[in-house]
Amino acid sequence: MDKVCAVFGGSRGIGRAVAQLMAQKGYRLAIVARNLEVAKAAAGELGGNHLAFSCDVAKEEDVQHTFEEMEKHLGPVNFLVNAAGINRDSLLVRAKAEDMISQLHTNLLGPMLTCKAAMKMMIQQGGSIVNVGSIIGFKGNVGQSVYSATKGGLIGFSRSLAKEVARKKIRVNVVAPGFIHTDMTKHLKEEQFTKNILLGRFGEALDVAHAVVFLLESPYITGHVLVVDGGLQLTI
Template sequence: MTLVAAVFGGSQGIGRAVASRFIRSGFSVAILSRNNSKREEAITELEKENAYSVGIKGSQCDVTDEKIVQESLKLVEETLGPLRVVVNCAGINLDRLLVQTVPEDINSIINVNLIGSIITSKIAARLMLKRKCGNIVNIGSIVGMKGNRGQAVYAASKAGLVGLTKSLAQEIGSRGVRVNLVVPGIIQTGMTENMDIEQVKNQVPLSRIGAPEDVAEGVFFLATSPFITGEVLIIDGGLHLNR
């Protein structure tokens, strides 16, 4: 039986590392992203790395549009097979004090980070419930747990994923579908490229910032652990200990 994982926002950063991790374990993977160039670039790189006979597909997808999400996942199942895993990595950020944030930016962040995950989880759950098998892994942020100056809207969007994950896990667990949340700390991605890395390291007990592959391992662990649901797994090198 072909194992299939769909990664929303899988064209770069954490999403791309997640896609690579599943491919290395024999999953066929669909990368769903609205960034065409980044998606095609990621697919080309993953195909070069791929030493396994698995399928790698890509599709343009806006997670805020329910109809598009539904069509995208239908296409994934038609071309790769029944979905076993859906990972919600799509996300955007804006560093700005709340009093300086315009409504358009508030709506954009909430729509992509929170509403998008709600929509993709809803569509994925419908497909998985029919087979009484599958799991969803959401990607949050340590900012959603601790808060951070200048990131009130982003923090709110990520904090909402805790409630989504725990509630949905209770709703569909009896039908064999699991839902979990990974909470990354400071990870070396495009979102953190302007940070003072040395200063950040001093706040992390493990004395380094994370790599996308660190998060991918956590995602894969939750996706393949049959008796874990509703869990919030923090992957931050101990940063959350500094309250």
């Protein structure tokens, strides 16, 4: 069976690190982002026969078309990583409805739609899915109530889906990072947060990527949430 993996959000941050690891391991990759040129640049850096696709994950027709194009050019997708995510920090009383909706669409509806599309290919051959969540999804955080809701919902969705598709040899897991050096955290003053991290530092995208690949390739793990936070959850 060919190893074909779609990485949504694969052009930057954690998704990009996942793609780099998987390319080294011989997977054929579909790098998916909203901006096609950015996706092409990321795919080009990997070398080999990796392809780029643009997709609005909040639109089912767009998601379905993207998977059809992946199958046409790469073969059936049997591995899926949902690493795309956004946050719009705000106290709920000040939050704008459009910011709430955009987070729900990207962080929760998007993975639902990509998983649904992937099922149609995996149902015949089996497969593995890893959704990238956050410890905020079960710990919560001031100013991130909406973001927390999307990531908490992603955990519930993933564990329920794992029950639905296990009989078809499809596994679904979640990686829940803590503070990781990405675009999402670059505005933070690291020294204000590391006192609560047992390992004393923010993580790197590659730290999370190793966990994602581990779950993708672990044949007897499904419905699991793997926390990658340097020990932060033990102190908050």
